[in-house]
Amino acid sequence: MGYELYPINRPINSEMKVPGDKSISHRAIILTSLANGKSRIYNFLEGEDCLRTIDALRKLGVTIEQEGSYIEVHGKGINKLEEPNAPIYFGNSGTTARLMLGLLAGLPFFTAVYGDASLSNRPMNRVVQPLLEMGALIEGRQNAAYLPLAIKGQKLMGFTYKLPVKSAQVKSALLLAGLLANGETTIIEDVATRDHTENMLKAFGADISIHGNEITISNKQSLQANDVYVPGDISSAAFFLVAAAIIPGSSLTVKQVGLNQTRTGIIDVLEQMGASVEIHDEQKKSGEMIGNVTVSYQQVKGTIIEGDIIPRLIDEIPIIALLATQAEGKTVIRDAQELRVKETDRIEAVVDVLSKLGARIEATDDGMVIYGKSELHGAEVSSYHDHRIGMMIVIASLIAKGKVTLDDISSINISYPNFLNDLKNICQ
Numbered sequence: 001m002g003y004e005l006y007p008i009n010r011p012i013n014s015e016m017k018v019p020g021d022k023s024i025s026h027r028a029i030i031l032t033s034l035a036n037g038k039s040r041i042y043n044f045l046e047g048e049d050c051l052r053t054i055d056a057l058r059k060l061g062v063t064i065e066q067e068g069s070y071i072e073v074h075g076k077g078i079n080k081l082e083e084p085n086a087p088i089y090f091g092n093s094g095t096t097a098r099l100m101l102g103l104l105a106g107l108p109f110f111t112a113v114y115g116d117a118s119l120s121n122r123p124m125n126r127v128v129q130p131l132l133e134m135g136a137l138i139e140g141r142q143n144a145a146y147l148p149l150a151i152k153g154q155k156l157m158g159f160t161y162k163l164p165v166k167s168a169q170v171k172s173a174l175l176l177a178g179l180l181a182n183g184e185t186t187i188i189e190d191v192a193t194r195d196h197t198e199n200m201l202k203a204f205g206a207d208i209s210i211h212g213n214e215i216t217i218s219n220k221q222s223l224q225a226n227d228v229y230v231p232g233d234i235s236s237a238a239f240f241l242v243a244a245a246i247i248p249g250s251s252l253t254v255k256q257v258g259l260n261q262t263r264t265g266i267i268d269v270l271e272q273m274g275a276s277v278e279i280h281d282e283q284k285k286s287g288e289m290i291g292n293v294t295v296s297y298q299q300v301k302g303t304i305i306e307g308d309i310i311p312r313l314i315d316e317i318p319i320i321a322l323l324a325t326q327a328e329g330k331t332v333i334r335d336a337q338e339l340r341v342k343e344t345d346r347i348e349a350v351v352d353v354l355s356k357l358g359a360r361i362e363a364t365d366d367g368m369v370i371y372g373k374s375e376l377h378g379a380e381v382s383s384y385h386d387h388r389i390g391m392m393i394v395i396a397s398l399i400a401k402g403k404v405t406l407d408d409i410s411s412i413n414i415s416y417p418n419f420l421n422d423l424k425n426i427c428q
Contacts, residue, residue: 131177
């Protein structure tokens with residue numbers, strides 16, 4: 001049947017808030033569960049992926065009480081976690097899977113973990129291999145490269161590891177393993193990736209130090225309860241900010257959104273392409289910068305997006321590709337091969353969807369080339385069961401000439417269950 005979407009035919013002039021940051025919500029649940037004492041989490045993201053992390057920690061014996069976006073976690077300390085009496089299901093959450101593998105590898109019990117069909121085809125060896133070097137015992141198909149996996153927790157040994165991929169998930173998994181390892185664990189990264197885990201570990205009292213591109217952690221200090229305010233998710237805000245940038249006459253303010261420098265690549269790209277962007281009321285809360293972001297319509301131009309900025313906007317590339325279809329001139333996106341191992345192959349998915357909607361776009365091995373400016377038209381398209389592809393299609397439909405039919409909107413619930421309602425509210 002499909003979900004029918006129609007153009008807006010008028011400007012967006014509004015202000016809004018977006019739900020809590022997905023990355024920070026995951027990490028907040030994990031670290032409050034490892035800490036001693038009661039912690040409170042405010043503005044937690046109630047998306048399917050983050051709820052998988054809550055479920056995983058409950059299965060390890062942690063008491064977690066939830067009322068909407070407010071969470072209370074009654075931590076008993078990392079050494080009081082319990083062996084689960086059944087396999088733990090991660091659904092479609094790659095963050096849950098990779099971060100929990102780092103934790104489970106160093107706990108003194110057996111755990112079996114699995115995911116849905118999509119997650120079972122996403123690579124876990126990027127986390128498993130360094131954990132094996134630390135002394136972990138992890139077994140599964142193709143040398144433990146894919147879920148399901150069996151983990152026999154061991155006392156791990158600290159080590160020094162240079163990240164071969166630009167991945168905050170791998171870094172975070174190894175830092176969690178380092179909390180349980182003998183000696184020091186040092187992670188070296190070529191390019192800075194999102195640093196929410198490091199910020200939160202400091203706030204919870206971990207023995208962690210950062211010198212340039214090296215992060216060192218040990219098991220010397222136990223984590224202590226701490227309250228966490230989760231800022232609005234800039235990855236969710238990006239869809240609405242781009243809508244304002246491509247619909248003539250629009251001006252939209254997203255309030256209390258996270259402005260961590262490792263995540264604000266989307267802001268830099270909007271400015272680089274000539275959009276009107278203002279940031280105001282900046283402040284620091286729970287170790288993270290937050291503020292209000294206003295984007296007003298202004299004709300954008302093509303650009304080149306590559307190199308060190310890519311980890312700072314990897315999740316925003318689908319919506320940036322849509323932005324580029326409305327830019328004058330050519331936009332080139334490079335160094336984004338990580339997109340091929342997300343919920344789907346996002347390079348192929350973005351190119352397929354935008355081509356069907358009338359854009360001139362080509363896939364490359366590590367990105368795409370978009371030729372603007374294109375007039376988009378109605379078509380039948382697929383979300384590829386990927387929340388970010390689904391939300392990008394919804395925003396594209398606002399400017400398409402004619403009806404866009406989206407095969408399935410359920411994947412949007414992974415990160416933004418109220419997305420369509422929030423969009424409807426700002427479009428009124």
